[in-house]
Amino acid sequence: MDQHLKKKIDKAMQSLDGMAKASPPPFFFTRLEARMQREKNRWEVISSFVAKPIVAFACICLIIMINAVVILSSSNSKNVTDQQNSEQATADEYNSVSAPLYEFVNSTP
Amino acid sequence: MNEIELISLLKKKDREAFKVIVETWQDMVFNTAIGFLQNAEDAEDIAQEVFMQVFESVSSFKAESKISTWIYRITVSKCLDHLRKKKRKKRFAFIQSLYGKNDYLVIDPPDFFHPGVKAENKENAAILFKAIDKLPITQKTAFVLNKIENLSYREIGEIMNSSESAVDSLLQRAKKNLQTILKDHYLLLDS
Structure with missing residues (x-):
């Protein structure tokens, strides 16, 4: 490394020596308190909204409705599956009878 | 007022004790944050978040270390979180610019x-x-x-x-x- 480059690097490395500490802008505590108040207000608005009886009641109703829909749809799908199974069984039975005939008609001599 | 008294008052959410803590350590927090983040606005924002966490989590402070050490730890972790978020945003903006969804260039600060x-x-x-x-x-x-x-x-x-x-x-x-x-x-x- 040449001397000129080494000198530049050393100068940069020493550039923070004897530096003063930075301070936040004036009235930092006032701004901090204002921000904390804003955050507190936001949470208060959210919690007071959630704690309203009408909102709580609506949430409970919604949960019950979702549960009911899920239970009903699962029992419907079970019925549909049973019906499909019986149809499939009937079709299999007929296929087993008609398949040899079909194969006989389509068979090449 | 010594550190133990300050902490016990702060646990009771005493405003004056909180003010003393902020005024005693605000320069330390801001100077550390500006060294990490290299941006005065971000450093002030993080300094505020540090003191908000000090206020909120003082009950978990067990006085096994000095207040300054505890505040330094919070400051360092907040600064590192901020840098990670910034890096993620920068990467996301770069990917968006590749797909042409973002017209502005990703430039160095x-x-x-x-x-x-x-x-x-x-x-x-x-x-x-x-x-x-x-x-x-x-x-x-x-x-x-x-x-x-x-x-x-x-x-x-x-x-x-x-x-x-x-x-x-x-x-x-x-x-x-x-x-x-x-x-x-x-x-x-x-x-």
């Missing part, structure tokens, strides 16, 4: 001039800050606490939960890496 640096060192310090930004997280933490906050190896070890010898080795590696980064920077400028 402007040079940072620390307000406490002597006038004759401003240019060199800006180059050094850019190099510090490229260091691995642990090396950057040790270097900022040592160079900008003038903390001893023992104090840095307490903040980073590591031994003095580990801090010494981190600082040696940081200096070596900085010299390499600076060398590349000056060689690129000369070419």
Whole structure:
């Protein structure tokens, strides 16, 4: 490394020596308190909204409705599956009878 | 008012005790944050978040370490979180620009001039800050606490939960890496 480059690097490395500490802008505590108040207000608005009886009641109703829909749809799908199974069984039975005939008609001599 | 009294008052959410804590340690927090983030607005934002966490989580403070060490730990972790979020945003913006969803260019931040640096060192310090930004997280933490906050190896070890010898080795590696980064920077400028 040449001397000129080494000198530049050393100068940069020493550039923070004897530096003063930075301070936040004036009235930092006032701004901090204002921000904390804003955050507190936001949470208060959210919690007071959630704690309203009408909102709580609506949430409970919604949960019950979702549960009911899920239970009903699962029992419907079970019925549909049973019906499909019986149809499939009937079709299999007929296929087993008609398949040899079909194969006989389509068979090449 | 000593530290134990201050903490017990703060646990009772005493406003005056909180004000004393903020006014005693605000310069320390801001100076550390500005060293990490290299941006005065971000540093003030983080300093506010640090004191909000001090206020909220004082009940978990067990007085096993000094208040300053506890506040330093919160400051360092907040700064690192902020840098991670910023990096993620930058990466996301870059990906968006590749897909043409984002028209603006992803540009490097402007040079940072620390307000406490002597006038004759401003240019060199800006180059050094850019190099510090490229260091691995642990090396950057040790270097900022040592160079900008003038903390001893023992104090840095307490903040980073590591031994003095580990801090010494981190600082040696940081200096070596900085010299390499600076060398590349000056060689690129000369070419």
